[in-house]
Amino acid sequence: MTYTVPQEAIDSFEQDGYAILPSVIDAETLSMLHMECGYFIGYMDAWMTNKNIEVMGITHKGKRYFISNRYRESPDMHRFLFSELMQEITMKFLGPNAYLFVEQWVVKGAEQGMKFAWHQDSGYVKFIDPPNVHKPYITCWCALDDMSSENGTISVLPHDVVGTRNNVLDHVREEGSNDLIGYDGNEPGIEISVPKGSIVVFSSTSLHRSSANNTQRRRRAYLAQYSCEPLFSSTGKLWSQAVPFTQNGEIIYDHTRDTKDRDLQVSRLREVQRDLESAPS
């Protein structure tokens, strides 16, 4: 079935910086995402156990995982990331040219799943590279479980509440969690309760956070971020990745070529892992 983003969702994104697309991921794809998620969490757990570490950046073993840019290690993830569904979403919220910028599992452990502080995704870029200027990109936050305040869903702050349209705030790092915080006011934002298979699309300047998971089950989300052009650091280095997805609205993703780039990607990931391990926590 071909999906069309409703006009109200586009209006909501333009006005508030976010839009909710309920139950848009089909059951088969959702089941594939569940299996892949299990694999990557198991891998990360084993890796941290082997290294004898409990914390790596914003990942805290058993409590909260952020596992990024590993889709090439999966035989199936490319089918979702470069699907017609994502083509339609990127076309409507970003424009006719889209690059995969970041993809990431965000999983909160049962009962002890940590909150994640108010931030803008672009705030993480600015924190690491203050002079960086980039066009806002989009985050497609995919709910792999039914999401509620009990299991750590996200909340978003509409753009006009603190003026985040095209405005990247300064973020500060929180001791202990290593979260970057872009807002510490009292606004509660809009808490988003959605069924599994829903996608929340938000702008990279949209402030969002997520609450703790107090339930007895893991809370799983998958994030796919797309930019309208490759994003470079202020010193000219490619930030994360820019995998060509669409051009003039047509899918141009080339899986064979992407798979050939895999060795390069793996060696880049190792570099990032080394940097993370040597960074002060």
Ligand SMILES: O=C(O)CCC(=O)C(=O)O
């Ligand atoms: O899924 C969550 O808890 C939020 C993740 C998030 O905000 C992010 O990775 O930027």
